[in-house]
Amino acid sequence: MEYFKKMKGATTSPPRVALIEMLWSWFGAFAGISLVAYIHYDLFKGTDFVMIIGSFGASAVLIYGAIRSPLAQPRNLIGGHVISALIGVTAYKLLPDQMWLASSLAVATAIFAMHATKTLHPPGGATALIAVTGSQQIHELGYFYVIMPAAIGAVFLLIVALLINNIPKNRKYPEYWL
């Protein structure tokens, strides 16, 4: 019975943020994603380089929309993407013919590793999964996927977060670096 009671929930949701917070979140995300998307679609046009992956959309939610969260801090952003990318690429290389297993191993192991390294960053799970389920172009990157897009892309997002999140007087980023 206790087991089912737990499913009822026990508390309320956090309050809605002020409109100004929504606007700054919008602006940060717009600038950050613009930067990596522009590099990907325009500067890298005609090359095999990749600068944007889906998980950056999720990172943007955190580092522009929930900037106080431990999940959104630089350590978690960079560490989470890099470690998860490494695990994702490894999972695909080991089990290219067992896609279901490579996918689940990649994500589950990424979460484990992020916890262990205190770099939990939810978009990291997507970065690991994309390394397995991604396109031919992603697969051909091999371990370079860890450096770009994962590491370099995350650094670009971080730079924008530092520049934008510190403009308003009562917004401050990051809470900590390491």
Added chain:
Amino acid sequence: MTINATCQFPGAFSSIDLSDADVLEAMTSIQGYIDITPKDFKEIYRIAFRHAIDRLSKSMTAEQIMTRNVISVGPDTDLIQTARLMSNAGISGVPVIGNDQRVIGVISEKDFLRRMGGGGSDSFMGVIAHCLSSKGCVALPIQGKTAKDIMAAPAITASLHFSISDLSRMLKDNNINRLPIVSDDGRLVGIVSRGDIVNSYCARIF
């Protein structure tokens, strides 16, 4: 002088009642999305507060809160003099010390009252009741006696390094109101009363 022996320290502080509304209001007053639920916040707060109380009560020792100029009597001090001393100083108990400054007992108001023919009662009101129901007053049984005759012995004492929580527990467990503090070689160096503990909390926490 019966004191409610329930020592609510330090648990009493852990029950500070924050409502979800208090927490939500605080969260609203801080700009930015705080990704914690009110329930988790309260849980962290409750545990952290408990730790803070523990830390404070462990960080303060008998040496820091004790009264140093202790009024004491010798074993052969007569009870008239002892009672005058306590009355003049406005205190309700004194340690009894031997020639070597070692504490051999403690005398409190209770020890007087218990022997004043109050029908075994150790409360002042018990003595009053006894007085009113019999004839004359009742100090006669202890006339001519000295400190060693009525003192509580052996004395319960504490060392300089005992923390406030140690001292509180000793006061509560032994149902006493003061603890002579002795140095490592057993000599009297101070005294901590229940009041000293209350005062130290006022100074440090509130």
